Amino acid sequence: MGYVYDEQNIFAKILRGEIPNNTVLETEHSLAFRDLYPQAPTHVLVIPKGPYVCFDHFAQNASEAEVIDYVRAVGEVCKSEGVEADGFRLISNAGKDGVQEVPHLHVHVLAGRPLGRMLARAPE
Numbered sequence: 311m312g313y314v315y316d317e318q319n320i321f322a323k324i325l326r327g328e329i330p331n332n333t334v335l336e337t338e339h340s341l342a343f344r345d346l347y348p349q350a351p352t353h354v355l356v357i358p359k360g361p362y363v364c365f366d367h368f369a370q371n372a373s374e375a376e377v378i379d380y381v382r383a384v385g386e387v388c389k390s391e392g393v394e395a396d397g398f399r400l401i402s403n404a405g406k407d408g409v410q411e412v413p414h415l416h417v418h419v420l421a422g423r424p425l426g427r428m429l430a431r432a433p434e
C-alpha cells in the first residue's frame with residue numbers, strides 16, 4: 311500500500327494560492343499559517359510544500375533539504391509564537407484512526423492554555 315496524494319485537498323489549494331491563508335512563516339520548502347478553527351490561543355499549522363499525505367509519507371520520501379527545512383520551520387514558529395515559556399503541543403494526525411481531515415501533512419502547533427491530557431482514556 312502506498313499513499314496517493316490528492317491534488318485537490320484544501321492545503322494544496324492554499325499552496326497554489328487558490329485559497330487565502332494567514333501566513334506565519336514561509337520558507338523554501340515549508341509554509342506555516344493559522345488554523346481557521348483555532349483550538350488554542352496559538353494554533354498554527356506547519357506544512358511542507360511538497361505533496362506528502364502525512365508524517366510517515368514525508369519522513370520516508372522527502373529530501374534531506376525538505377526535512378531540515380520543515381523541522382526548522384516548526385522551530386521558527388515555536389520561537390516566533392513564544393511557546394517556550396509555558397509549553398506547547400505538536401500534533402500530526404494521520405489517516406482514519408488518527409482522524410486526519412486534510413490529507414496533506416501538517417503539524418499543529420498548539421499553545422497558550424493548558425492543553426489537558428494527550429489522549430482521552432479509552433472506556434474500560
Ligand code: DGP
Nearest residue numbers: 320331344345346347403409410411412
Ligand atoms: P486534521 O484534523 O489534523 O487534518 O486538521 C485539519 C485542520 O485544518 C483543522 O484544525 C482545521 C484546519 N483547516 C481546515 N480547512 C482550513 C482552511 O481552509 N484554512 C485553514 N487555515 N485551516 C483549515
